Amino acid sequence: MGLAKKQSERSLADEFADLRTATVELCAGLTPEDCNLQAMPETSPAKWHLAHTTWFFETFVLEPFCSGYMPVNPFYSVLFNSYYNGIGAQYPRPQRGLLSRPSLDEVLAWRNTVTAAVIELLDERTHPDAGQIASRTELGMHHEAQHQELLLTDIKYSFFQNPLFPAYREAVDRQASADVALEWLDCRGGEVKIGFGGDGFAFDNEAPRHRVLIAPFQLANRLVTNAEYLEFIEAGGYENPVYWLSDGWTEVRDQQQTQPLYWGQIDGQRLEYTLHGLQALDPHAPVSHISFFEAQAYASWAGCRLPTEAEWESVAQTVPVDGNFLDSGTLHPAGPADGRNKILQLFGDCWEWTNSAYLAYPGYRPAPDALGEYNGKFMSGQMVLRGGSCLSRAFHIRSSYRNFFYPRDRWQCSGIRLARDA
Numbered sequence: 380m381g382l383a384k385k386q387s388e389r390s391l392a393d394e395f396a397d398l399r400t401a402t403v404e405l406c407a408g409l410t411p412e413d414c415n416l417q418a419m420p421e422t423s424p425a426k427w428h429l430a431h432t433t434w435f436f437e438t439f440v441l442e443p444f445c446s447g448y449m450p451v452n453p454f455y456s457v458l459f460n461s462y463y464n465g466i467g468a469q470y471p472r473p474q475r476g477l478l479s480r481p482s483l484d485e486v487l488a489w490r491n492t493v494t495a496a497v498i499e500l501l502d503e504r505t506h507p508d509a510g511q512i513a514s515r516t517e518l519g520m521h522h523e524a525q526h527q528e529l530l531l532t533d534i535k536y537s538f539f540q541n542p543l544f545p546a547y548r549e550a551v552d553r554q555a556s557a558d559v560a561l562e563w564l565d566c567r568g569g570e571v572k573i574g575f576g577g578d579g580f581a582f583d584n585e586a587p588r589h590r591v592l593i594a595p596f597q598l599a600n601r602l603v604t605n606a607e608y609l610e611f612i613e614a615g616g617y618e619n620p621v622y623w624l625s626d627g628w629t630e631v632r633d634q635q636q637t638q639p640l641y642w643g644q645i646d647g648q649r650l651e652y653t654l655h656g657l658q659a660l661d662p663h664a665p666v667s668h669i670s671f672f673e674a675q676a677y678a679s680w681a682g683c684r685l686p687t688e689a690e691w692e693s694v695a696q697t698v699p700v701d702g703n704f705l706d707s708g709t710l711h712p713a714g715p716a717d718g719r720n721k722i723l724q725l726f727g728d729c730w731e732w733t734n735s736a737y738l739a740y741p742g743y744r745p746a747p748d749a750l751g752e753y754n755g756k757f758m759s760g761q762m763v764l765r766g767g768s769c770l771s772r773a774f775h776i777r778s779s780y781r782n783f784f785y786p787r788d789r790w791q792c793s794g795i796r797l798a799r800d801a
Contacts, residue, residue: 601723
């Protein structure tokens, strides 16, 4: 795909077409039955992701700007609306797996119709709303990139419920993870600017760019590894409430959690379920699929803490956005090949939990109308993650990007970077 190329090199219509094709390609090899799996209320079937991203373009691009456009099926506006109350009613999220109809073929045909109509609209250079059409299409593309990642995390969780532990894709050859020593990067702190303030695309929750005061701190040079997290487990970390927040201790007790989501043992060998099926646990790869509660407890046990999102961004905005993303095809977090760089894995591999609640920046204003529901209304009870993962598209990630999930969530590819006071 050419999504990483500059917009000046390829038209928006070309980028759009490539991205839409890539979403369908992620479903290659899945059966219609696979595409309708929904193993818990927080996940969605792959077919629903294919449909919802199509609904987005039909609702926010074609219906307002394409003269004479008629929705393919008016009932889809309810079936595939996720949470936009300003648009209308939504089908209950926990029951999306019950939607055997429309069929997968019907959803794919609808996708083709909408994709072709958007491309035709983008090619109307003299359209009076060409600028708004382009900006909404770009928003929709980043929205679809989010759903590509969700599609993969959701199918992984659903496949994990199957005692056959099926593989989504065959493993690709990759360089073995190196045993890189944990070192501390000294960060001066002071008054710094964070938030998006440049050219190009960003979500509204990344703005406005503003000043924050940061005390001097230290940031770990890499993510916490599986071997290090195993030490926490073997030291009784899941059995000692002193390390846990109250809600976290309740969660691990109620859910009987004793290890990261996809870990297990067979005949004494520690294994990890991946999109490539069961694999031997790589001791030097980053620990992943853990909740904020687990990340916080590990940091407490290690005598450290999680970084704030301001601390994280103050470092991340000084280095290139480069790492193990979905574009690499590895589909799993990997440890660094070597430790020659000062700061490693800031981008890609695992989303990194921060110690910051997901709240509005000073002066934040959500987008007008229904699109304003995209980010702003979720600023309650969730924590911020940074940096992207091995399932994120490279073009989609920035140093200012703010992801957010509930503290208990662990089906996303989330990991730990430690911080401590200077």
